[in-house]
Amino acid sequence: MTAADILKDLKNRKFKPLYLLHGEEPFYIDQVSNYVEHQLLSDAEKGFNQTVFYGKDTDLMSVLNSSKRYPMMADYQVVLVKEAQDMKWGKDDEDKKSINPLLAYLENPLPSTILVFCYKYGKFDKRKKTYKAIEKNGLIFESATLYDNKVPGWIESYITGKGYRINQHASAILAEYLGNDLSKIANELEKLMLNISAGQEITLEHIQNNIGISKEYNVFELQTALCQKNAFKVNQIINYFEANPKANPIVLVLGNLNNFFSKVLACHYVKDRSNLAREIGVNPYFVKDYEQAARSYDYGKTMNIISYLREYDLKSKGVDSNAEDGALLKELMFKILH
The missing domain is CATH 1.20.272.10 (Zinc Finger, Delta Prime; domain 3)
Known part of the structure; x- marks a missing residue:
């Protein structure tokens, strides 16, 4: 599934009990994470039913204990783990002497909990049992880095989606200067569109005046x-x-x-x-x-x-x-x- 597919399902209230958002490109991970954090529950529901953790500041058992709770006066509770790549995930193995608590939960997640791991700037190890358990009982999305030659097309698509137009030369100039960091590009485009009427075509003049890239000397x-x-x-x-x-x-x-x-x-x-x-x-x-x-x-x-x-x-x-x-x-x- 693409990030757009996931967002569509979330908007239609089609939830999975487990989500693993991982990959080198943080833009789409942040896009889904922000929607989960700000849109899934109402303000009244969030007080008792939403917990946000940060990987380096939490531990596995805190995440699992929150995930095992039942929602209060709501159909679902949300447990969001940001920067999950910084969390200590524990051993992936099982043996007869001990049970992996994370794996045990992932194999049988609570249907009323929406547990989301945001694992940024790298890929989660697909060989791990935790990965396979999430894949089996939830949804995994990999946010891959966009190749440089695809960036101009991405810019054009992003601009079109916002109700604007941009010519190829202008999108190529932006791609050349901003690289393939989609978060940075999106931020610059949002600032640019604030100064242009909806429906207009974005030109080199707009880019020069608002982003500071000279149309002649670049x-x-x-x-x-x-x-x-x-x-x-x-x-x-x-x-x-x-x-x-x-x-x-x-x-x-x-x-x-x-x-x-x-x-x-x-x-x-x-x-x-x-x-x-x-x-x-x-x-x-x-x-x-x-x-x-x-x-x-x-x-x-x-x-x-x-x-x-x-x-x-x-x-x-x-x-x-x-x-x-x-x-x-x-x-x-x-x-x-x-």
Whole structure:
């Protein structure tokens, strides 16, 4: 099931006695967790029937004792364990001398309790008996990290779901700058939409005015200028970066360029160019840029550029250099272009 499927069931009052929400991407785990915490019970019911634990501040027996209680003046009680990855789960094994209390409860959960574990920033071990017991008697949702090439599409879908529109170029710029942290992206999009009338198309101008990403002088445009070996444009952009270091920190610039040229290097290994976007993991909208970059920089030069990027990453951190970030970027651009 997707997070949307789970939320739909919760809204329709179709509950499971056990939920395990786990995975590298916290956005969907938080989305379901927030609904469970704030919407499942009425304010009057929450006082006696809702308990919220935090993994590092609780223990297994406290969670189980709460889970075994019956609801008061309500059909259900909710037990929510946030940051469950920090909780000590105990031994997973059973033997004749002792009974695993967690496993015993998971094998026979109380139907009137909704017990939710939010296990973030990693996957729960699927080999464990606890996992299999939850899978058998409840519901498990894995929130996987979104691949970089899928982020622009996710942005477009999120915007559409809120009643707005956004063009591909604008969504790609946002993805390029914000990365694949969905919580961060959603937060920026929510702030952006506060300043735009519902139904409007979000443009680069909106992004520039509200998020601070220049539509002309950004890492994406720098990549395009490097593809074209347009030294004049490259220097214009680098001068802008030097004048606006907080908006364009060198660590962000180097990280994006390293990601870009790593994919350019991958282009040199792809024999069947008909599926290039899928092979190197980029949005099809930008395939032409990577193809042009691969033509502009042969395999050997691309390898050198990646080496330069690592060298200047170290220099930006003070290794064998005390130069300002702007000067380092200018040196780096010269080496890339020549």
